Structure formats: C-alpha cells, structure tokens
Amino acid sequence: MALTDVVRARGLVKKYNGFTAVKGIDFAVHPGECFGFLGPNGAGKTTTIKMIHCFTPVTAGSLEVLGYDVRRQPREIKARLGVVPQEDNLDPELTVQENLLLYAGYFDIPRGEARQRVQELLAFAGLEEKAGVEVEHLSGGMKRRLAIARALVNKPQLLILDEPTTGLDPEARHLVWEKLRQLKVAGVTLILTTHYLEEAAQLCDRLVIMDRGIILEEGSPGELVERHVGREVLELAPVDGEARAILSLVAGSILAHLTIGQTLYLYTNNGREIWRQVQGLNSYFSHMMLRPATLEDVFLKLTGRGLD
Amino acid sequence: MDISYRAWKVFWRNFVVFRKTWLTNIMFNFLEPLLYLAAMGYGMGHYIPAIQGMSYLQFLAPGLIASSAMWATASECTYDSFVRMKFQKTYHAIVATPVSLDEVVVGEMLFGTFKSVLYGTVILLVILFLGLVRSPAALLVPLVLVLCGFVFAELGMIWTGLVPKIDTFSYFFTLIITPMFLFAGVFFPLDALPLVVQRLAWLIPLYHVVELVRPLVLGQLSPVLLVHAAWLVVFIAIFFYPPLYLLRRRLAG
Numbered sequence: 001m002a003l004t005d006v007v008r009a010r011g012l013v014k015k016y017n018g019f020t021a022v023k024g025i026d027f028a029v030h031p032g033e034c035f036g037f038l039g040p041n042g043a044g045k046t047t048t049i050k051m052i053h054c055f056t057p058v059t060a061g062s063l064e065v066l067g068y069d070v071r072r073q074p075r076e077i078k079a080r081l082g083v084v085p086q087e088d089n090l091d092p093e094l095t096v097q098e099n100l101l102l103y104a105g106y107f108d109i110p111r112g113e114a115r116q117r118v119q120e121l122l123a124f125a126g127l128e129e130k131a132g133v134e135v136e137h138l139s140g141g142m143k144r145r146l147a148i149a150r151a152l153v154n155k156p157q158l159l160i161l162d163e164p165t166t167g168l169d170p171e172a173r174h175l176v177w178e179k180l181r182q183l184k185v186a187g188v189t190l191i192l193t194t195h196y197l198e199e200a201a202q203l204c205d206r207l208v209i210m211d212r213g214i215i216l217e218e219g220s221p222g223e224l225v226e227r228h229v230g231r232e233v234l235e236l237a238p239v240d241g242e243a244r245a246i247l248s249l250v251a252g253s254i255l256a257h258l259t260i261g262q263t264l265y266l267y268t269n270n271g272r273e274i275w276r277q278v279q280g281l282n283s284y285f286s287h288m289m290l291r292p293a294t295l296e297d298v299f300l301k302l303t304g305r306g307l308d
Numbered sequence: 309m310d311i312s313y314r315a316w317k318v319f320w321r322n323f324v325v326f327r328k329t330w331l332t333n334i335m336f337n338f339l340e341p342l343l344y345l346a347a348m349g350y351g352m353g354h355y356i357p358a359i360q361g362m363s364y365l366q367f368l369a370p371g372l373i374a375s376s377a378m379w380a381t382a383s384e385c386t387y388d389s390f391v392r393m394k395f396q397k398t399y400h401a402i403v404a405t406p407v408s409l410d411e412v413v414v415g416e417m418l419f420g421t422f423k424s425v426l427y428g429t430v431i432l433l434v435i436l437f438l439g440l441v442r443s444p445a446a447l448l449v450p451l452v453l454v455l456c457g458f459v460f461a462e463l464g465m466i467w468t469g470l471v472p473k474i475d476t477f478s479y480f481f482t483l484i485i486t487p488m489f490l491f492a493g494v495f496f497p498l499d500a501l502p503l504v505v506q507r508l509a510w511l512i513p514l515y516h517v518v519e520l521v522r523p524l525v526l527g528q529l530s531p532v533l534l535v536h537a538a539w540l541v542v543f544i545a546i547f548f549y550p551p552l553y554l555l556r557r558r559l560a561g
Contacts, residue, residue, distance in 0.1 A: 016561050053404055056561055075406045083404035089397030093325050102324060106317055106405035154405075 006031050006158050006189045007052055011061035014047050021047040023213035024061060029158075034180070034190040036200045036207035038295070040303075043210040045193040046086065049160050052191065053083050066157060079107060082151030086162040088143050092136040096127055096146055099135060100153060107154040117153060125149040125179070141172025148179060159183060161192040165199060177202055197295040209302060216302045221295055229297040230255045232271035236264045236278065237287035249281065250274050258301055262286075265300065267293065309552060310408040317407060318415020319422070321398075326419075337427050341376040342434065345369060348495070359497060362526075369440045370525040371494035373449060374456065374517040377428030381457045382485050385420040385464025386477045392416075393468065399559060413555050417461035424457025425450050428521075435525070443527025452524065455540040456517040462547035463513075469554025488514040493522075513543050 007029040014022040022044040029035040037045035050056040052065055054074035063070045065077045091099050100121060104114035122128045125145040130138065138146065144164065151159060164180070165173040180203055184190060194200050200207050201221045209217045209224070217224055225231075238246065243264050247257060250266060253274050258265045268274055271290045278288075326333065345368065353364030360367065392398040399412050432449050435441055467480045491498075491505075492514035498506050509515040516536040523533060 055400070055403060075408070078404065079406045081404070085397065085400060085404075087397055089401040091321070091325065091398065091401075092396060093328055098324070102321055103401075103405070105320070106314075106402060106407050108406070151404075 004031055005029065005064075006066060007035075007191070008064045009048075009061065010063075012048070012051065012058065012063055013060040014044070014051060014056060015059045021213055022051075025208075025210075025213075025215045027208055027215065027218065029189060029191060030206075031189055032184070032187055033205040034184055034192065034203050036204035037191070037193040037210055038195070038197070038200045038204075038207050038299070039193075039210035040195060042212070044213040045210050046162055048210075049162055049191060049193055053081055053160055054078055079154065080157050082154065082156035082159040084144075084147050084151045084159070084161040084164055086166065088147055090135045090143060090146060090150070093134065095132050095134050096138070097122070097131040099146065100150055103150045104153045109154065114153075117155075121149040121152055124152070124182075126175075139172070141168055141175060144168060144172070144176055145179065148176070152183075156188065158189045158191065161190065163193055163195070165194075165196065173199075197299065201295050209299060211303045217298070224298045225293050225295060228256070228301050229267035229293045230269040231293055232268055233291055233293045233297050234266040234268065234271060234274050234278070235287060235289045235291070236266065236285050237262050238264065239284050239286055242281070242283055246278060246281065246283075250277055253277070256301060260300065265297065267297065267301065309549075310410045311414055312408075312411065314407045315411040315414040315418060318402060318412050319418040321402070322416070322419040323422070334427070334430070337376065337380050338430055340379075341372045341431050345372055345434075366440055366526075367497075367522075368495065369435045369438070370522040371518050373428045373431045373435065373453075373525070374492075374514060374521045375489050375494045376431050377424035377453050377456050378460050378485065378488065378514055378517070380423040380427035381420040381460040382464050382481070384423045385416060385461045386467055386480060387474065389416050389420075389465065389468045390471070390474050390477070393555075393559070394474070399555075403559075409556055409560060410552050413465060413552050417458065417465055417551070420461030420464060421454060421457030424460065425453045428453040428456070432525075441525055443525065445524045445527050445529055448524050449521055452517060452520045452537070452540075455537065455544065456513070459513045459540060459543045459547065462544065462551055465551035466547065466554060469551055469558050488512055493518045510539065513540065516540050 005028045009025060009027050011024045011026065012022055013020065013024050025048070037048060039045050047056060051058050051063055051070060054070050054077055058070060066080050068076045070077060091102065094102065097118060100118040101114055104117060109117065122131055125148065127142060127146060127149065130142060135143065135146065148164070161180070165176050168176065177199070180190060190203070192203065204221060206218070206220050208215045217228070219227065236246065243259060246264065253270050254266045254268045256267045266274055275290055345365070349365035349368045353368065356364040399409065402412050403409050429450050432441070432446065436446070463484070467477060471477060492509065492512050498509050516539045519536045520533055523529060
C-alpha cells in the first residue's frame with residue numbers, strides 16, 4: 001500500500017445473513033481530496049463507509065484506514081476520524097455546548113483543551129449564540145452543523161459524511177457545503193456518500209458510482225461526464241414512437257442513447273447539429289430539450305435507471 | 309471482549325443526562341413503593357397476624373427496597389436503553405469514537421446498576437425515617453444493591469439485544485419481572501409454599517436480594533447471607549457475556 005493513501009480497499013466484501021451488500025470492491029482515497037460514493041439507496045455506499053469507520057466488521061478483503069487495519073486497530077483509526085451520520089444522533093436533552101464537551105470526553109481530550117476546542121467549533125459552525133440551547137430546540141440545518149462540529153472535536157485527519165444534506169432545505173444545504181469546502185481548504189480529507197448528483201458535482205474531486213454492491217465507474221465528475229455522455233443531452237419524447245427513425249437519422253452525431261419510458265436521451269458533443277436534424281423530421285414531440293450533460297446522465301447510462 | 313476504563317465514559321454520559329431530568333425521573337420510581345408500603349403495609353397489614361414475630365409492615369418494608377431496586381434497573385436497561393439505541397442512536401454516536409461497542413454495553417449496565425443503588429437507598433432512607441430499620445448492618449444494603457443492579461442490568465440488556473420493537477418488553481416484565489416481584493419473598497415468606505417452589509426460588513435473583521436485604525435491615529446476621537451473595541455473583545458471571553454478544557450481533561451485523 002502506498003503510505004500516502006488515506007483509505008485503501010482491496011476486494012472488500014460485506015455479507016449480512018447471506019445477502020451480499022458489497023461485492024468485492026477496490027478503491028483508494030488520497031490525502032486532502034473529497035472522495036464521493038454516489039449511488040441509489042441500497043447500492044452499498046453506507047455499508048462501505050460503516051466498514052471504514054470500523055462500525056461494521058469486514059467479511060472479506062482488506063481495508064486500511066490511515067495506515068491501520070480496520071480489523072486489528074479500530075481504536076487507532078477511530079481516534080483519528082470524524083463521522084457525521086445520516087441520522088442525527090446528538091444527545092437531545094443536552095445543550096449544544098454540552099454535546100460537544102461530552103463528545104470530547106470520549107476522545108480523552110483534557111478538559112481545558114476541550115473547552116477551547118468547543119469555542120472554536122461553535123464559531124466554525126455558526127452556533128455561538130445557540131451554545132446554551134438544548135439540541136431538541138434546534139432547526140434541522142443547525143443540528144447538521146452541530147453534528148459536523150462534533151465530528152471535528154478530535155481534529156480528525158479524515159471526515160466521513162453519510163448523506164450530509166439529506167432532508168435539509170436548499171439554504172441549509174448550501175451552508176453545509178460551504179463548511180465542507182472550508183474543511184477541504186484546511187487540508188481535511190473528506191469522504192461522503194450522497195444520492196444528490198449536484199452535491200457530488202459541487203464537492204467531490206473524485207468519486208465512484210456504486211450500484212448493487214459494485215463500483216461501476218471511477219473518476220472526477222467532469223471526466224465521468226465527458227467519458228460517458230459527452231457535453232450535451234437532447235431529451236425527446238416522440239408522440240408516435242418514431243424513436244427508430246430518429247436514431248438512424250442522428251446515428252453519426254451521438255455518443256450514446258438511452259430510452260426511459262417514453263423519453264429518448266441522446267448524448268452528444270454536438271447538440272445544435274442534432275437539434276437541427278431532429279427538427280427537420282417535422283414530427284411532433286411532447287417534450288424536447290437540449291441541456292448540458294450532468295452526472296445524472298452518467299448514472300442513468302451506466303445503470304439504465306435513475307436515482308431514487 | 310474489548311473492555312477498558314472507557315465504559316465509565318458511557319456511564320458518565322447517562323449520568324450527565326440524568327442530572328438534568330432526575331426530579332421527574334425519581335418521583336415516579338419513588339412513589340410506587342411508597343404506595344405499596346401504605347396500602348399493603350399499613351392498610352392490609354392491619355388484618356395480618358405477625359410474620360416471623362414482626363408486624364407485616366416491618367416484614368414488607370425491607371422487601372420493597374429490593375423490589376424497587378429491581379424495577380428501577382430493569383426499566384432503565386430495557387425501555388431507556390432501547391430508546392438510546394434505536395431512536396436516539398446514541399450507541400452509534402459513541403462507537404464512532406475510540407469507545408467500543410462492548411464498552412457501551414458495559415457502561416449501560418453500570419448506569420443501570422447505579423439506578424438500583426439510588427432507588428433502593430432512597431427507599432431505605434424512607435424506611436429509616438419510619439423507624440423500621442433495626443440494625444446498623446443496614447449500611448451494607450447499598451452493596452447488596454450493587455449486586456442486584458448488575459444482575460438486572462444484564463437481564464434487561466439481554467432483552468434489549470433481542471426485542472424487535474419497544475412494545476415487546478411487556479413480555480419481559482409480565483413473564484419475568486412481575487413474577488419475581490410477587491414470588492421472591494417480598495410480600496410473604498416462602499416457607500409456606502411447597503418444597504419444590506422453595507427450591508426453585510434459589511434460581512430467582514430477586515429472592516437472594518430479598519434474603520440479603522431483610523436480615524441486614526433487621527440485624528439477623530448469619531453465614532447464609534454469604535451464600536446468597538455468592539449466588540448473585542454467579543448470576544452476574546453467567547449473564548455478563550450474552551448482552552455483549554447480542555448487541556454486537558444486533559448493531560454491527
């Protein structure tokens with residue numbers, strides 16, 4: 001293993017009672033990057049990160065985190081990690097400040113140092129004015145920022161976030177993204193799972209697309225889009241099912257195509273040209289739109305189905 | 309097993325939360341034994357002849373120390389632990405730190421034990437105030453409550469590791485805790501029951517707790533007390549591992 005890798009997985013497998021959630025995957029996370037696991041529910045992304053933070057035992061394969069083996073050295077790993085779970089697990093009866101101080105105690109951080117650290121984290125999370133408020137009275141966005149602050153109490157080298165913005169309104173989501181970018185600038189390695197493609201595109205330097213326990217693709221968001229679907233997508237819904245005629249017409253100018261329900265997706269680097277060709281057909285379309293390609297298109301193409 | 313001093317951090321977490329809510333918490337657990345003492349000790353006791361040479365109230369009072377301790381721990385390590393595990397995801401939060409899942413379970417059991425000691429001692433003080441404590445040997449009661457607490461914490465956590473939903477705990481209380489409450493010698497001596505039942509009582513943890521607490525409160529010291537204490541230690545040893553195993557299986561998969 002290259003010492004510089006923060007996480008290194010080889011042939012990683014997880015089985016639960018006969019069901020194989022993760023089917024032998026390989027990946028590496030480099031220092032200082034934001035690495036994403038993208039995929040629909042049940043893809044195996046949460047199971048994978050649970051193995052990384054030593055919650056779920058590995059069934060087979062090897063997994064090293066920060067140079068330690070997850071099977072033999074979970075305490076060493078967990079002392080250097082931060083984990084932000086999908087479901088809030090703050091202590092609801094305690095105040096914001098008490099939550100942070102108590103959590104610092106689990107890491108054996110001395111009291112005085114913990115108090116200072118808590119002040120810094122309250123400022124980072126924008127929760128200074130809420131320090132004395134009990135968690136059950138916070139908004140969803142504030143709870144999530146507190147969960148992130150709590151995960152940073154031990155100054156982790158690696159921060160793991162499971163669906164960090166699921167259930168948040170758009171403003172709260174952007175605020176969380178801003179905090180995560182600040183952490184990246186500060187040199188913290190981030191691993192996140194998400195089924196929001198925009199989130200992956202906004203934050204991740206590199207990502208893997210997972211489906212049904214395997215990794216389908218790996219790369220930067222831009223690379224993946226370019227490699228699989230080109231720059232643009234033309235969405236067409238032909239009323240009388242003329243898909244075949246359209247396909248033979250544009251065959252020379254598309255990279256790939258996909259049909260989902262009544263809608264035909266044409267992936268291309270030359271959207272205007274196809275647009276003109278299709279208009280020349282003189283057919284009627286209930287839906288016709290040319291737009292830039294996104295990760296969602298990559299996902300659709302790779303899995304033949306959408307997220308959710 | 310992966311257990312260190314860190315189990316106390318889990319105890320401390322529960323204690324910090326308890327400090328915030330103790331007033332409402334302690335009232336309910338505290339009121340019920342007093343109702344029994346009033347209704348059965350004073351009320352019904354008036355019509356009952358002396359038992360083993362003492363008034364029914366005097367007989368019943370020490371037994372209620374044992375039963376309140378049992379109830380306090382049994383509900384802490386079932387309903388309260390289950391809420392922390394399943395709804396608040398407290399265990400998940402803690403095991404993301406250097407604390408292990410085994411330490412979480414042991415910490416929960418330590419806190420359950422604390423509940424026995426606390427509630428049992430409160431009842432002891434009430435009984436003292438009522439003039440029903442006959443011997444300074446009663447100072448040893450809190451030690452007995454530690455043993456009592458640990459046994460019931462283990463039994464409670466076993467169920468917490470097993471039950472599919474929170475309602476399923478009613479089986480534990482109806483089939484295990486309530487029968488112990490009624491047939492372990494809290495309300496009447498077991499001498500009158502068939503010999504088989506008396507022998508079976510030795511398998512009931514609460515029986516040994518009652519057989520320790522009552523003589524200590526009454527000052528009837530004898531070597532047999534050590535035998536009862538030894539039985540409790542054996543129960544603790546037997547039931548220590550199953551909760552760890554069941555919760556590992558339940559949470560970590």
